[in-house]
Amino acid sequence: MIANLSEIGHKDCGLEGFPLEYLIPVTSRDSIPGEYLGTPIESLLGYHNLGYPLKTYKHAELLIGMCMDYRKHLHIPDNFAYVLRTGGGNLRYSEFKLSYAIAIGGVKAIVLIGHDNCGMVNLMSKKEKFIKGLVENAGWEQSRAEEHFMHFVPMFEIGNEVDFVISEAKRLRLKYPKILVAPMFYGMADKQLYLLKE
Ligand SMILES: [Zn+2]
Numbered sequence: 248m249i250a251n252l253s254e255i256g257h258k259d260c261g262l263e264g265f266p267l268e269y270l271i272p273v274t275s276r277d278s279i280p281g282e283y284l285g286t287p288i289e290s291l292l293g294y295h296n297l298g299y300p301l302k303t304y305k306h307a308e309l310l311i312g313m314c315m316d317y318r319k320h321l322h323i324p325d326n327f328a329y330v331l332r333t334g335g336g337n338l339r340y341s342e343f344k345l346s347y348a349i350a351i352g353g354v355k356a357i358v359l360i361g362h363d364n365c366g367m368v369n370l371m372s373k374k375e376k377f378i379k380g381l382v383e384n385a386g387w388e389q390s391r392a393e394e395h396f397m398h399f400v401p402m403f404e405i406g407n408e409v410d411f412v413i414s415e416a417k418r419l420r421l422k423y424p425k426i427l428v429a430p431m432f433y434g435m436a437d438k439q440l441y442l443l444k445e
Pocket of ligand 1: 314315316334335336362364365366367
């Protein structure tokens with residue numbers, strides 16, 4: 248098993264050029280800040296990182312926003328959380344669903360999970376491949392594929408994985424002041440959740 252990212256450093260973890268100093272490893276209950284203890288945020292970290300026994304839930308307590316990337320899987324019990332998966336974990340266009348989970352579903356906390364090596368970073372570098380792919384795989388006209396790409400890039404580009412979830416967490420705290428919002432990070436190398444220094 249791979250040690251946590253902060254111990255192994257950039258060389259071995261595949262996070263080259265990544266700001267490891269922003270990641271807080273969660274290796275015991277003591278590493279979780281007091282404001283999160285006793286909340287669904289502690290439960291998520293406990294289930295995924297710390298081997299907490301899976302409890303039985305009747306209703307979701309948490310909403311998790313995470314990237315649609317297929318390389319990630321969370322270890323959580325049934326009925327524990329709404330999970331919204333989007334490109335880059337971007338919830339800017341999912342707000343009605345968020346509001347629904349809060350208003351009707353009664354969730355009290357939101358976790359936003361970014362990850363390294365995310366496809367929604369530097370989208371412009373993928374322009375040619377994207378257009379070619381839509382033309383070849385979906386049967387689109389070249390011009391329509393190009394227009395489609397250019398129209399959506401500004402909405403879906405996240406810039407940087409860490410800064411994005413931190414700024415999104417701040418935005419959602421202002422929008423839903425009674426809801427606890429925590430930005431997190433999923434390490435692709437060790438499959439662990441990290442908290443982020445804000
Ligand atoms: Zn991603």
